[in-house]
Amino acid sequence: MDTYLKDCFATGNTQLFVGSGLSAGLYPNAIELRELLLKEPIFTDNVQDTLRTALGGANDVTLEDAAEFFELYQGPDALMRLIRKIYGGPIIKPLPGIHEKLWLLPNVQCIYTTNFDCLIEDALKEPTQPPEVITRGLIKGTG
Numbered sequence: 001m002d003t004y005l006k007d008c009f010a011t012g013n014t015q016l017f018v019g020s021g022l023s024a025g026l027y028p029n030a031i032e033l034r035e036l037l038l039k040e041p042i043f044t045d046n047v048q049d050t051l052r053t054a055l056g057g058a059n060d061v062t063l064e065d066a067a068e069f070f071e072l073y074q075g076p077d078a079l080m081r082l083i084r085k086i087y088g089g090p091i092i093k094p095l096p097g098i099h100e101k102l103w104l105l106p107n108v109q110c111i112y113t114t115n116f117d118c119l120i121e122d123a124l125k126e127p128t129q130p131p132e133v134i135t136r137g138l139i140k141g142t143g
Contacts, residue, residue, distance in 0.1 A: 038050065
């Protein structure tokens with residue numbers, strides 16, 4: 001590990017930001033999730049289509065845009081149903097050599113993640129307080 005990074009951990013001057021790559025192979029990463037959204041059937045003028053076709057076959061659509069368009073075509077609850085279907089399937093255990101070791105890094109008080117899966121939270125064996133999961137960008141007490 002880099003000396004500067006070791007010093008940051010030693011002094012408690014670090015926060016972890018973890019992306020979907022940590023769960024690669026267990027759950028879809030951001031690119032794979034975007035592809036799933038683009039391939040999902042949608043209905044336009046009572047004709048079944050895919051989101052990719054409805055967007056003109058575009059391959060440069062971001063995950064954020066694909067999710068927003070999916071909600072526009074399918075309705076506000078459809079995206080959450082799909083996310084729950086993808087990430088709420090069979091129980092997958094955290095990887096002992098990866099997810100659990102995040103919590104063993106010295107002086108780690110917060111881990112931020114954009115993952116839809118809960119593997120990081122599940123890897124915390126004996127929390128002093130339960131992990132706070134924020135799903136809509138608002139932290140309790142901030143409005």
